[in-house]
Each structure stands twice: as structure tokens, then as C-alpha cells.
Amino acid sequence: MAACAKCGAPLLEGAGFCGSCGAPVSAAAGGASAGPAAGGPSAGPAAGTTGTTAGSGGLTPNVAGALAYFTIIPAIIFLVVEPYNKDRFIKFHAFQSLFFNLAWVVLIIGMMIVGFILALIPVVGWILDILLWLAIGLGGFALWVYTMYQAYNEKKFMLPVIGKLAEQQASR
DSSP states (O other), X not given: OOBOTTTOOBOOTTOSBOTTTOOXXXXXXXXXXXXXXXXXXXXXXXXXXXXXXXXXTXXXXXXXHHHTTSOHHHHHHHHXXXXXXXXXXXXHHHHHHHHHHHHHHHHHHHHHHHHHXXXXXXXXXXXXXHHHHHHHHHHHHHHHHHHHHXXXXXXXXXXXXXXXXXXXHHTO
């Protein structure tokens, strides 16, 4: 059994990184004695990528699903680039992210209109507007983090209305 060159912990066969210190196996195994000729992990693109999409060294579906929620750009990339656009789990989270962002923009526009109306009420209107923005902002942030967390844990958390639309689009 190979040992990590950095911390000395035993390495699992086929591991890409040391389970103790996180050092890459190629750097942790140290030198040519841990290469493919010695029975160690190969230096090819498939080293340490078990469970990846299409087995070609890409992101795992749970990481890609979580990354889809950061902004609309990763979501669009995952819907366009192979092999991610073939994975139904990734497609679901990418579509749900896009629909969530669209709903968020509509909500912000609605909040701006309500804010203008509340601004006509002296003092109380301003306080209500600030509290409403705070509640909506914190709630949206919490929901955003929760959807990323669920995707990372390989769960398909469906938002009301948006989740059904995302499921329909992902099954196409």
C-alpha cells in the first residue's frame, strides 16, 4: 500500500488525493516509483475521477449541480457543453437555477415598485420598505445556499412551480 509523501498516511488504491492532508497523489506519492509501471495511479486524465460525468475527468454531477446555482453563466455552460448536457441531474439543477434567477429578477422589479409606493408614506413607509428588502434578501440568499447544498448532496430539491418547470425541461 502506498503512503503519502507529504504526511505519511496510507493512500487508498486509485485515490486522486491523500485522505488526510489533501495533497494530490501524484505529488504525494513522490517520483516515478508510484507511476503506472509500479502499479500506482496513472497520470492520465482518468486518475482520481471515479464517479465523474462520462468518466473523462470532468466534474462530478453533484459538484456541477451545485455550481449551476452560482450565476446564470455556469448554468448555461452546463446546458450547452457535453457531457453535462446529457446528465438529467445536472440539467435539472441548471434549469432550476435559470428559472430561479429569472424569478428573482421579477421579484426585485416588483419590490422596487412596492418600494416607490411605500416611499410615499412618511417614516413608516421607509421602515417597512427596509424591513421588506431585508426579509426578501435574506430569504432569497438562504434559499440559494440551500439549493446549492441539496445539489451537492445529490438531492433533487424542487422549488415550488420552478422545480416542475425545470423537471419538464430536463427530461427533454
